[in-house]
Amino acid sequence: MGKVTGLTGNEAIAYAVKQCNVDVVAAYPITPQTIMVEVISEYVYNGEIDAEYVCVESEHSALSACIGASLTGARVFTATASQGLALMHEILYVASGLRCPIVMGVANRALSAPLNIHGDHSDMMGSRDCGWIQIYAESPQEAYDWIIQAFKIAEDHRVLLPVSVNIDGFILSHSMERVEILEDGDVSKFLPPRKPFITIDPTKPITVGALCLPDYYFEVKFQQIQALKESFNVIREVNAEYETLAERKYGFLETYAMDDAEAAIICLGSTAGTAKAVAMDLRSKGKKVGVIKPWVYRPFPEEELIKAVGDVKAIAVLDRACSFGAPFNALCSDIIATLYRHGKDLRVFNCLYGLGGRDITPNDLKIIFEEALEVAKTGKVKEYVKYVGVRE
C-alpha cells in the first residue's frame, strides 16, 4: 500500500508523472498550471527522473515537440491551461490524428478577454471535439490516480490517442489535500515501459502526416472515431486493474446518493465535491437528491449516464463554460442529446456558473437542488438556462 502525503493538484500530477517514468516533457508555463512544470523540471534537474525536459518557447511548440517525441516511441507528457491550450489548438488535432498517446495535465482556466487567471472550463470545452480522451478530476487524489491510468489508456494499441487530465484552476491546482501515493515499484508494474505500435525508426522508413485528399481522409477520421469508441473497453479494464492496485474505484462517472433520487445535479470537477456535501445535508432532511459527476467527458459515457440517471425526474446540469449563442452549454447539450437518444423523457435545465473563478457556494447549490426538486414535482421547467451567481 502507498503512503499518505499532502499535495496540491499541480504537485500531485507532477508526482504521478515522475512515477510514470516519462521520457520527454515539453511544456510552457502558464498560471495556474505553472507549478506542475516547475516541479517536473526540478525532478529532471535533480536527476530524480531520467527524462528530457524541452523548455520550448511556446505552447504551440510544446505540443509540436511532444508529437515529435511521441512518434519516436517515447513516453511523453505536457501541461497547459487557458491561452496555452488555445494556442495549442491547431496541434491538438494533429496529436490525435497521428495517434500520439501524449498525456497532458490541464489546470482549467478562463479565456481572455477580459484577462482572468482563475478557474473555469472554457479552455477545455473549446477543445472538446479535438479527438482527445478528456478526463476531469475532482481532487488532487483523483488527478494523481488518473494520470497514472491515462498513460496506460493512451498507450494501449486499441486506443493510441492523447489524453488530457483536467483539474480546476486554483481550486485544485493550488489547494493542498491529502493524497495517497503508490510505491514507485507498484506504478512501474502497473505501467511498464511504452511499447509503441509503430515509430519513425529511420532504419525502417515510414511517412507520417501525409496529405490525405477526399479519397482517404474520411477513413482516417473514421478510424479515430472507432479508436475513441474502443477506448471505452480499455478505460474500463484499466480502471479495474487500478482498483486492485490502489483500492480506489474509478469509472466513467461517479454517482452519489442516486439510488432513489428524484432530482440530481450533474457537474464536472471540483464542484461535485461541494454538491455531494450539500446533497448529504439535504438527504438528512429527507430530500431525495443525488449527484452525478462524469470523470470521462470524451468519449461521452452515454450508457453509464443513462444507468446513473435511473428514475430521476429532473436534472440540473452545471456548466462552467459558456457555449455562446447555443441553446444550452456544452455538458448540458451532451446530456440532453444522450437522454433524447435513449428515449428518456425527463426535465433538464442548465446552470451556467463560476466563470472566471466566481465561487459557487453550498447555498447556490442548495437553491439549485431545490429548484430541481420543484421541477421534478411539477414537471415544468421555469428557466432552461440559469446564470448562477451573476450580477445583472
Added chain:
Amino acid sequence: MVRLQDLPVEELFTSGHRLCAGCGAGTVMRMTMKALRGPTVVVNATGCVEVASTIYPYTSWKVSWVHIAFENAAAVASGIEAAYKVLRRKGLWDKYVDVIAIAGDGGTFDIGIQALSGALERGHDFLYICYDNEAYMNTGIQRSGATPHGAATTTSPAGRKIPGKPEFKKDLIGICVAHGIEYAATASPAYWNDYITKVRKALEVDGPAVIHVFAPCPTGMRFDPSKSIEVARLAVQTRYWPVYEVERGKYKLNIKVPQPKPLLEFLKMQGRFTHLFQPEAQRELEALQMWVEENWKRIATLCGEKT
C-alpha cells in the same frame, strides 16, 4: 568538396512526386538526400514540397518523414532529437539519428521563425533547411518576408499605385547567426557540389545548423520550367544570391563573383519583375539594384573580401 562518383546512386527522394515541372525545391530535396550519412528523420513543414511529395497513399521519401503543421518544423525536430537522446541514454535505442527540418521561406521567415529561434536557442542537434522560392507558392504565390523588393505576387501585385512588394528581404542567416549557432550557410542548386558539401558539413555539426538555399519556382517567379538551374546560377552570378557560410561566427564567401553579370539579366528572365521595366517603376528597379549591391558589399565585408 564531394566527388560526383562518391554520391549514392540511390534516390531517397524519388521521382513521381507532384511538384511542378522545373521545381527548384524538388531538385534541392533530391540533392539533400544525396548528402545523408546515416539513419535520418526528415520533418517537413506544410508547403509545396510537403503537399506534392506525400499524397496518401504515395510517398516520395525513402527516409522516415514527418509532417505536423506549417509553422513548427523546428519544434517537432526538437522533440524528435530530445526523444532519441533520452532513449539512447536509457538503452532503448542504439543508433545516432540525423534530424533534418525542411521548410519553405514562408514556413521559415514568417510563421515559423519563432519555433526556429526557440530550437536554435535551445541548441538541439539538427539541421534546418529553408528552401527559398521567395513567396508562398503552395497557396498561390503570395508575398513572404523573403520576397524581394519589387517582385509581383498575388498579395503584392504590380499595381498602378504600388508596383510590387515595397519591402526588402529579411536577413535570415543574420538572424540565425545571432543565435550563436555553429554553422549557417546559403546555397544554390546551380552549385550542387557546394550545396551537398554544406548539407553534409551541417549534419556533422554537433548542434543546430541552418542552410538557406535558393529554390527557383517557374510557376511563381514566372519563367520557363527548363530554365530553373539557369535562374539559380544567374542569381549567384549577378550577386543577387551571395553563396557563403558562417562557421562559429566566421564568414566565408564560397562563390566569388569578381565580374558580376548585370542584375537585369536575372530580373528579365522572370515574369514577376516585368513591371519594373516600365518607366513608372524605374525607382523600384533602382531600389532593388541598390539593395543587391549593398547586400553584397555587406556580406563580402563580413567575409573579409575586398569589394
